[in-house]
């Protein structure tokens with residue numbers, strides 16, 4: 001059912017509705033009285049909600065234990081959040097307006113943007129997207145309406161696989177980042193591919209789903225993704241952060257192995 005909904009309805013509509021309906025569905029997953037504190041179940045590190053398990057999610061193959069019914073965080077958001085919290089000074093920086101880093105968030109995921117909005121002074125947190133109702137600035141990531149070096153940190157997750165010229169987008173993101181700044185640029189990676197595959201002649205939604213894994217994807221990245229980022233001028237760190245966490249943390253937070261692509265200028 002989840003797969004059907006994801007493929008049938010346009011994403012902006014889902015983004016508006018999901019915040020209302022998912023918490024209701026979440027009631028079915030909630031922890032029973034007797035189970036609380038028994039050591040079983042999961043907890044979302046972003047919103048703190050506890051469940052028996054997370055909801056299933058996926059466009060092509062549905063993954064069990066994936067989506068937080070309360071804040072809509074997926075495995076990758078929970079892993080990224082733990083990394084940000086424990087390994088960077090991004091969140092601490094925002095405690096004082098004088099030290100707060102300036103963050104650009106393209107295609108803001110609601111689970112992350114809710115947190116950033118609470119933590120950052122409004123002028124330090126900028127959200128941008130072509131169509132998402134969650135973004136404040138209408139912008140194409142291939143032509144960003146921002147000055148050179150105007151952000152300390154850029155975040156752009158699961159966007160580049162939708163963009164016509166991803167190299168141009170990678171360069172644009174680097175242009176608006178200050179020297180010494182960094183970014184999080186996650187994309188879906190096909191573990192079986194060494195090289196990224198793209199074919200602009202495949203434009204129909206069914207063909208794209210079959211070949212690229214989602215109806216609105218233009219390419220499917222392989223292990224050369226980091227090289228593409230380097231080609232755009234970034235220094236790239238590929239972090240297997242799951243390997244740094246304990247078995248208990250992995251099951252409590254419902255995580256799976258996903259490489260964090262962290263870029264530095």
Ligand SMILES: [Zn+2]
Nearest residue numbers: 044047068071
């Ligand atoms: Zn959550």
